[in-house]
Amino acid sequence: MTGNVIVGQSGGPTAAINSSLAGVIRTAKDRGAKKVFGMLHGIKGLMDEQYIDLSDYIKNDLDVELLKRTPAAYLGSCRFKLPEIHEDMKTYEKIFEILNKLEIEALIYIGGNDSMDTIKKLSDYAILTGSDIRFVGCPKTIDNDLALTDHTPGYGSAAKYIGTSVKEIIRDSYCLEYGKGLVTIVEIMGRNAGWLTGASILAKGEDCEGPDLIYLPEVAFDIEKFKQRVEKLLKTQSSVVICISEGIHTKDGKYVCELGNNVEFVDAFNHKQLTGTAAYLCNYIGAELGCKTRAIELSTLQRAGSHLASRVDILEAYQVGGAAVLAADEGDTGKMVTLIRHSDDPYQCGTEVKDVHKIANDEKLVPRNWITHDGTYVTEAFITYVRPLIQGDVSPIMVDGIPRHIYRPTKKSN
Amino acid sequence: MTGNVIVGQSGGPTAAINSSLAGVIRTAKDRGAKKVFGMLHGIKGLMDEQYIDLSDYIKNDLDVELLKRTPAAYLGSCRFKLPEIHEDMKTYEKIFEILNKLEIEALIYIGGNDSMDTIKKLSDYAILTGSDIRFVGCPKTIDNDLALTDHTPGYGSAAKYIGTSVKEIIRDSYCLEYGKGLVTIVEIMGRNAGWLTGASILAKGEDCEGPDLIYLPEVAFDIEKFKQRVEKLLKTQSSVVICISEGIHTKDGKYVCELGNNVEFVDAFNHKQLTGTAAYLCNYIGAELGCKTRAIELSTLQRAGSHLASRVDILEAYQVGGAAVLAADEGDTGKMVTLIRHSDDPYQCGTEVKDVHKIANDEKLVPRNWITHDGTYVTEAFITYVRPLIQGDVSPIMVDGIPRHIYRPTKKSN
Structure with missing residues (x-):
């Protein structure tokens, strides 16, 4: 030069x-x-x-x-x-x-x-x-x-932060409830791509159950089926931990956080600001199933850690x-x-x-076959991909x- | 034995x-x-x-x-x-x-x-x-x-987590805004005692501005004065980071998070569940001052880190x-x-x-003289107390x- x-x-x-x-x-x-x-x-x-x-x-x-x-x-x-x-x-x-x-x-x-x-x-x-x-x-x-x-x-550092934090949240959740049900919903960044939310699988190991359910925006979210899954899990365990992308949306393209009539913001690129997805689902699940819930947003911490x-x-x-x-x-x-x-x-x-x-202006999504058929978890292929990066x-x-x-x-x- | x-x-x-x-x-x-x-x-x-x-x-x-x-x-x-x-x-x-x-x-x-x-x-x-x-x-x-x-x-581990995370949030906040104002409000645990929120001062050092304002529940919160302080800060800096206890309340004893008509929960000890204080203040400040805001709850992460x-x-x-x-x-x-x-x-x-x-059934609060006279920061005595514990x-x-x-x-x- x-x-x-x-x-x-x-x-x-x-x-x-x-x-x-x-x-x-x-x-x-x-x-x-x-x-x-x-x-x-x-x-x-x-x-x-x-x-x-x-x-x-x-x-x-x-x-x-x-x-x-x-x-x-x-x-x-x-x-x-x-x-x-x-x-x-x-x-x-x-x-x-x-x-x-x-x-x-x-x-x-x-x-x-x-x-x-x-x-x-x-x-x-x-x-x-x-x-x-x-x-x-x-x-x-x-x-x-x-x-x-x-x-x-x-991505690798954010994935490491998410895997570690979700694991700590799971330990916290499992010790809290005795008999009663507690549903913890962790909201992770990701508007259209579920790479970050999928990384919550890293919490799983010999020493941790991992999240019970993982929902990425690549698959349409069905709130009724979601409720049924949570209800079923609560029959056999006292704590359920669920990781969701902020950008999960229903079959007709509506963001879950919009179902709750939240105020809507757009940024300079005309992207909608998504927030409150976990809070909305916690309110919904609490009302429908009568269990305790808590919403945790990893927020800025996941990118600044x-x-x-x-x-x-x-x-x-x-x-x-x-x-x-x-x-x-x-x-x-x-x-x-x-x-x-x-x-x-x-x-x-x-x-x-x-x-x-x-x-x-292109966007790479998580391949469909790295997500389970029913859209509630990621597969071994996802783990093989992300593990070296952390x-x-x-x-x-x-x-x-x-x-x-x-x-x-x-x-x-x- | x-x-x-x-x-x-x-x-x-x-x-x-x-x-x-x-x-x-x-x-x-x-x-x-x-x-x-x-x-x-x-x-x-x-x-x-x-x-x-x-x-x-x-x-x-x-x-x-x-x-x-x-x-x-x-x-x-x-x-x-x-x-x-x-x-x-x-x-x-x-x-x-x-x-x-x-x-x-x-x-x-x-x-x-x-x-x-x-x-x-x-x-x-x-x-x-x-x-x-x-x-x-x-x-x-x-x-x-x-x-x-x-x-x-x-306490020491939570304080270390809070100091570190708030410092990372400050770095994130200060890089984001160019010219425009961004107000970040970090909500930290603490119903009546501000020990955890006070620990956000640990972010401050030769390499970091530290939070701009710190509000503990030991001092009655005046929302009008709060707005004036934020408005003044925004005149000379593009990013303002504020740490608040979830339990801050007004002079008449009303929790700030209750001002927003949130649903109210009580636990087995009849303690009110406090949440949404930062979100409420962000909505308020955004509407009053027309600036961008974001609310961050350190949530469970601060006790499980x-x-x-x-x-x-x-x-x-x-x-x-x-x-x-x-x-x-x-x-x-x-x-x-x-x-x-x-x-x-x-x-x-x-x-x-x-x-x-x-x-x-007794509760030890932060001594009044460890909080500044105007109730918007902690003093050197607080730092001397908390620093060895992290x-x-x-x-x-x-x-x-x-x-x-x-x-x-x-x-x-x-």
Whole structure:
């Protein structure tokens, strides 16, 4: 490399997204980049010329280790969709003016589906206008729903957090009830894809029953059948633990959380904000079956739980960050780095690059045959897939009893 | 000791309650107890003659280590209040018949306020009837609200979990918003005592802003002043993180969660079930200030988070379990083991025994001068108190990427 690199983070934060940032910085420096800039709050911040020179912040190897252990986007994130090129050339002219001023050779964007849409549009515009800046995407999402990659960095750590927390919830639930019935419903993230909720199966083992029922959004949810299943389970056990995706919906496409007349929010990408699914089902089951219920939302904790990060995940996140810079340096643009699994056990996985046009705005769902026929559990194939991704730990650097993070003061309004 | 010991667990589970069980087993064996029985689901299970010989289950040192790392009550818990002695002698006759049949010399009950009420009544009945069985309580509650003890086992691990999780939530919150305002309200357990919510201050450090506001139930909550504070903070920062106790209430004693017309539940001790406080305040703030909000309940996770247990807490829990057996063996009855702090730094703490009549049904609140004058934060004195209790870790024994627990099959109805 002879010019500079700029890197941004976008979309929902994860426990691994900063490890990809560390990988980008390291490889860019190794390959001769003069400067590595970080855009603050992604492409939206860049448009306001909000960026930093990362060498002012990540100064030594300890900083890199702390960065790998710090959850959420160190550079700040955004949810922002670029306009179509033909509808708003001005936006693109402005972005490229800034990139040219900074002598950018490669732009790396760490994110999910919507972020890959940004890479697609920027690389298209570069080709249209003859710019030689390269644009490469680095996959990141706890949702694990990106096409053409075996899995996405961030997913493994979230899966490990979910498996561990659901196991702890099960121990808590089973000790509480004596004779009477207690139904615990755990709500896990996942709008259309059940990868995270399926990971609750990891609680199951020689030392734990695992969840009793697991419902993913890939299969239509039948509330009457659900009630019958819970009723049957309560006949033989005093505690029932059920894991559900926030996005489960009925056959006619209605989200379960909408059945309860909750207020409806939409985000910048026009996605409905889903919440309250477990609470709704708890009220329903309590009223129908007369048993005690409790709803637990894993909420933000499941994506920010760096203290329980998977070593495989953190290392792969670092690896794809490096691979993105390498691809750009070798002339690739409009591409995303993908993870290619060579074997499950022993686990082996490498990287490739794929055309981002085939990835952006697509969604990879859990295969139907990884879910049981009746849609109430996941199969062995799912376990074989997810198990390698949660292996190993990244010990938090504990200071005075609490994990240490790396800190970029952001309290004042940007 | 020449007879047998029986031990039970009661009330809400914690990450440390099984470590106390391990301490009871070890010291009882060391002091010559022939058998150590475990009552299943506390005094309620005992009344149905539900008990096990613990030597059939905890067989070696590895089992003990796993027990210390397993959250929730290994023996099962209950919420059950014994009747007044003069109102129902039959219940006591039955319990003592079972204890005599099992040749019990000492009964150790690990629990909180309500459990100490059980120790009080059983020891009173023994004195009334000339029984020489001794009854000693072993403190346990994440709420940290027991009188006459510096703190309670279980609190330190919950505090460590809360400090760590709130710090991760803050990192997540601060990266999300660019320009716009986001208010995150974290709901933490604590009906009348704010010990757990105060522990959110542990998120604060050189590398983290800490929560912006902390509201404990010890100070009346003024919703109008709350709104003004949040509005003011949003003028200078894009993200505001607030930690509140589930039990915060207005000057006239009304719980904040009741302001929202939620359904009301009461438990066996006639305690109102509080939930939805953060959700209510989020709706209120969103409507009043027009900003984005999100409510996060730490829920059961905060008491079951063994993977983040404090070493000081787990060791002290083990210690008080042993001290309870020792006290009973030395002839004490109607007592509870207490923790006495000798110094903060270096932290030194020992055990004593106190009359359970002075403890049962009392509640220790956070001292008013450990809360700021305006009631929106905790002071240095609080930090000095809590900091030693979260020190050190108990590494989970990881098997295939997930912490291993010790398992007593309980799936089928008891």
